[in-house]
C-alpha cells in the first residue's frame with residue numbers, strides 16, 4: 001500500500017472484529033514507527049499507554065461511554081503528553097549530536113516552556129497529533145484499521161491508566177481489524193473554504 005492509498009483508505013472504524021488479536025511483533029513495529037514522528041526540538045514529549053488486556057479494555061469501554069471500539073479492537077493506545085519533558089534530562093534528545101547542539105536545545109526548551117503551561121500543553125497536542133496520524137497510517141500499511149477517540153470520561157481514564165500528575169491525556173486510538181466498513185464519509189469541506197493562497201482574504 002502506498003502513502004496516498006493509506007491516507008484515503010483510513011477511516012474511523014466503529015465496529016472491530018473482537019476475535020482478531022495483534023501479535024507482539026505487530027505492536028512493537030507499530031510503536032517503533034510511531035516514535036519516528038516529528039516533535040518540536042525532538043523533545044519526544046509523548047508517552048503512550050498500550051492496552052491489549054481484555055479486562056482493562058472493558059473498563060476503558062465503560063469510561064468511553066460504552067462505545068464498542070475499545071472493547072472489540074485489538075489494541076487501545078492512550079496518547080499522553082508529558083508536560084515536563086522539556087526539563088527531563090533534555091541533552092539526550094540530541095544525543096547523536098555534539099554537546100554544543102545539546103546545550104543549545106536545552107536552553108531553547110527552557111526559554112519556551114519553563115514559564116508557560118500553555119506552551120507545554122500546546123506542544124503535547126501537536127506531538128500526539130502527529131504520532132496519532134502515524135499510528136493510523138502505519139496501521140493501514142499493516143492491513144489494520146483504527147479509530148481516534150476523545151469521547152471518554154477524562155478522570156476515569158486517568159485513573160485506569162494511572163496517569164502521572166504532570167501528564168495529560170491527548171487522545172485514544174483503537175487499532176484492530178474492522179468487521180464492518182465505515183459508513184460514507186460525512187463530507188469534506190471544499191478546498192475553497194479552507195485553503196487560502198498566501199493569506200486570508
Ligand SMILES: Cc1cc2nc3c(=O)[nH]c(=O)nc-3n(C[C@H](O)[C@H](O)[C@H](O)COP(=O)(O)O)c2cc1C
Nearest residue numbers: 010011012014067148149150151152171182185186
Ligand atoms: C480528536 C478526535 C476524536 C474523536 N472521537 C471519536 C469518538 O469518541 N468516537 C468515535 O466513534 N469517533 C471519534 N472520532 C472519529 C471522527 O468522528 C471521524 O474521524 C470523523 O467523523 C471523520 O471520519 P473519518 O475519520 O472516517 O474520515 C474522533 C476523531 C478525532 C480526530
